[in-house]
Amino acid sequence: MDKLLRMQEEFFAAALDGPHRSTGRQLKEVHAGLGITAKHFHAFLQHLLETLHEAGAQPDDIRDVVQRVRAIRSDVVG
Ligand code: HEM
Numbered sequence: 717m718d719k720l721l722r723m724q725e726e727f728f729a730a731a732l733d734g735p736h737r738s739t740g741r742q743l744k745e746v747h748a749g750l751g752i753t754a755k756h757f758h759a760f761l762q763h764l765l766e767t768l769h770e771a772g773a774q775p776d777d778i779r780d781v782v783q784r785v786r787a788i789r790s791d792v793v794g
Pocket residue numbers: 723726727730731738739740741743746747750752756757760785786788789792
């Protein structure tokens with residue numbers, strides 16, 4: 717659980733321009749060779765959307781998050 721929480725924190729920092737506390741490795745480098753497909757990315761984005769809705773995030777903020785996450789798609793997929 718400790719590692720999962722740290723990863724989630726790093727994810728939001730990397731995705732939303734928050735304070736970076738990561739190892740300094742680039743997103744592309746971190747995800748290279750993990751076999752993440754477009755289908756995985758879509759499922760991931762879907763879960764993120766549902767979670768933000770459930771947490772009561774504002775529609776404008778949700779749109780902003782989705783836009784930012786989509787912008788780094790090519791660093792994660794493939
Ligand atoms: C825009 C979307 C994403 C962002 C911003 C993101 C960000 C990150 C960050 C910051 C790390 C940690 C790097 C470090 O070691 O310091 C990481 C690792 C990782 N991410 Fe992502 N990620 C994204 C999407 C995904 C997706 C879609 C998957 C899989 C479906 C995924 C799977 C992983 C895995 C397996 C690791 C390595 C975990 C480990 O070291 O044990 N990521 N990601």
